Amino acid sequence: MNPLNLGGGPSFGRRGALLGLAGGLVAPGAAFGQASIDITTARTDPIPIAVPELAGTTPEGQRYGRDIARVIQNNLRGSALFRTVERGGFVQTPEAAAATPRFPDWKGIGAQALVTGKAEPQGDRVRVEFRLWDVLPEAQIQGTAFTAPAANWRRIAHLISDVIYERLLGEKGYFDTRVAYIAENGPRDRRTRRLAIMDQDGENHRFLTDGSFQALTPRWHPNAQQIAFMSYANNQPRVFLFNLETGRQEPLGSFAGMTLSPRFAPDGRSVILSSTRGGDANLFSVDLASRRERQITSGGGLDVSPCYSPDGAQIVFNSDRGGDQQLYVMDAGGGGPRRISFGRGRYATPVWSPRGDLIAFTRISGGQFAIGVMRPDGGGERILSEGWGMEGPTFAPNGRVLMFYRETPARDSRGNGYSARLSMIDIAGFNEKQVLTPTDASDPAWSPLLS
């Protein structure tokens, strides 16, 4: 995919360059200038935005224009930080808007921001021009063109959604991402559990393993090309690597017993995991180049679910060394472990926000499960969602949204009524909704931005 600047500059593969100010196309001093609207404001007062169909020069172009606009609307509305405004009867056509927006029309229907553009098929590729406008000062905020293989038209829509999110809210978006998870099928005592992957909005779904062995707990490499997960292949439960480009799987490490709960280091050079031996489970890091193993904990007890801080300097993990499951933070080398969870109940599955400011967790207390967040020093605990069963939070790459899985109890002794489904929720604790999957689902893992 080659996004290219409308100003005719060179193509850039890197996202940073893509999102950089587009030369003279950006109007300085627009009302949406960096700090004028932030996410906190948008949570209570979503930004009204009009995303009419993009114009198309041919019927095929019109189809892309309509589909891309629909994906963008769905992304923005789904975040609950935007309100999409429908084009009314008196408002100019997408074709006319793509040429020159007639701002009073869009002001009239209450839009504060406007997206215009056109889609043009070029052989087996599609080129999409997109402009983002600030309606009140009648100023262009951004103008960018993307070209991609036609089959990847959805990614263009997600990239545009991320540009809109970043330009209007001042923070990177999370739409050009995927979710790896475990697709579950069949009765609970002999479920099939397959590694599956889909776009963040549920599209482009596919299974990565065939169900002949159980797969659990997928985790993304920072380059989004590799997944570490737990596999029961040959009835030997251990951590495997799955390469998304080649489809190849291989076990990681040469541990004698079970290995579980893998997590890549932020530099992508090693994987930290838990290895069981005797009555203990300890954390080890495995260097991906040399495959050398290094023991990190030997605390006595079960140490599982490690996760690095985004700067790689610290590790949060789950341990019962103090008697029951609690959260601990230590230096990446294993020094200075200190407990950070002190609320009522047991704490588990800690994950560090990509922003570094929060740790999300599962809490089990009084027969209820909950998903919450706390600061890395253990302060400021907030519960976001509570229920009969839920666990396994994963952050969107901008740290603003969590995905996790939620279970319902069996209502009889045959297990009827049990289900496991993915949910997502804003870290402020609102806008929880189910993520649709073809089957029952667990262990979601949100990828980094794809470009």
Added chain:
Amino acid sequence: MTTKLFGALAAVALLAACSSDDGAATATGAGAVAPTSSIRAGSQEDLVANVGDRVLFDTDRSTVRADQRAILERQARWLGQFPQVQVNVEGHADERGTREYNLALGQRRANSARDTLVALGVAGPRIATISFGKDRPAALGSSEDAWAQNRRAVTVVR
């Protein structure tokens, strides 16, 4: 005491057989009216019907309970009778915990049962262990009774 214990075990095995129609390893519960003659000595069916294939654990614990130890003693004697038999000990947890921790907990329970068998004289290399955490329950309900049956280590003939 022994009679009472055996009664409790029989009830457990029966429940497991009723609540899941898992036709595999534990098909014949202790309560099933099968003539013992049709069961091959040294088989899984023999272990289930005449010895007891599983021990249960308290919530979040992995030490073999005093009331479960007799089952492992019988298993050890049985394994002594059939020296060619090799087994897997499968550790499990109930659904009231998180997946990764329960995998480690299930492994600790399997190891705990294995260590007891070894202490009772079974050669270590005859016993392999594996954990399924909360992901392969024996009882499918979401009740205290189901959870009690699911916190288990099951000995399975390889």
